[in-house]
Amino acid sequence: MTxxxxxxxxxxxxxxxxxxxxxxxxxxxxxxxxxxxxxxRKNSIEDALKNAAxxxxxxMEGRPLPGCLVLGxxxxxxxxxxxxxxxxxxxxxxxxxxxxLLERWKNGxxxxxxxx
Numbered sequence: 001m002t003x004x005x006x007x008x009x010x011x012x013x014x015x016x017x018x019x020x021x022x023x024x025x026x027x028x029x030x031x032x033x034x035x036x037x038x039x040x041r042k043n044s045i046e047d048a049l050k051n052a053a054x055x056x057x058x059x060m061e062g063r064p065l066p067g068c069l070v071l072g073x074x075x076x077x078x079x080x081x082x083x084x085x086x087x088x089x090x091x092x093x094x095x096x097x098x099x100x101l102l103e104r105w106k107n108g109x110x111x112x113x114x115x116x
Contacts, residue, residue, distance in 0.1 A: 001087070003057045006068055009085055013092045014049035024091050025049070031094040038099050040074055045097055048072030048079055055080075055110045067095070071109050078109040 001009075017024040025046055027035075035042060052072035060066060065084040072079050082095040100109045 001066060001085075003054050003068075006057065006066065006085060007052070007054050007070075009087065010052060010054075010068075010070065010083060010092055011050055013090070014046060014052070017046055019043055019046065025094065026091055027094045028096070031096050034096050034098055038079075038097065040077075040079065040097060040099070044074035045072070045079060045081060045094070048074040049081065049083075049092075052081065053110075065093070071100075080109070 013024040019042075027042070032042075035045065049070070049072055052070035054068045055071050056069035058067040058069070063084070065086055067082065067084045070081050070083060072081060078100055079097060080100050081097045084093040084095055086093065104113055104115070105111065106113050
């Protein structure tokens with residue numbers, strides 16, 4: 001599956017998701033914990049996934065499902081969401097979510113800064 005295919009899959013699942021009906025977007029306990037710690041709202045993140053862009057595409061080594069890091073905007077704030085894609089069961093899993101820090105990211109929140 002190409003990066004573009006993954007991005008399309010994520011957007012389709014987000015578009016077809018019915019809030020409070022975990023049929024297309026599932027949340028890990030860690031993801032829900034981080035959501036609260038970051039002061040974000042679940043519905044805002046789910047909406048942000050409708051236009052999210054993959055900024056890091058993870059290889060499959062050591063992973064049961066394909067994964068990636070996406071950039072989206074929740075209530076105009078940049079957010080990063082780590083996702084696992086379950087193509088077989090037609091859904092995505094939110095692994096974690098956070099507000100990216102300017103000192104760690106550049107190029108519009110899309111590229112990690114080298115930390116020396």
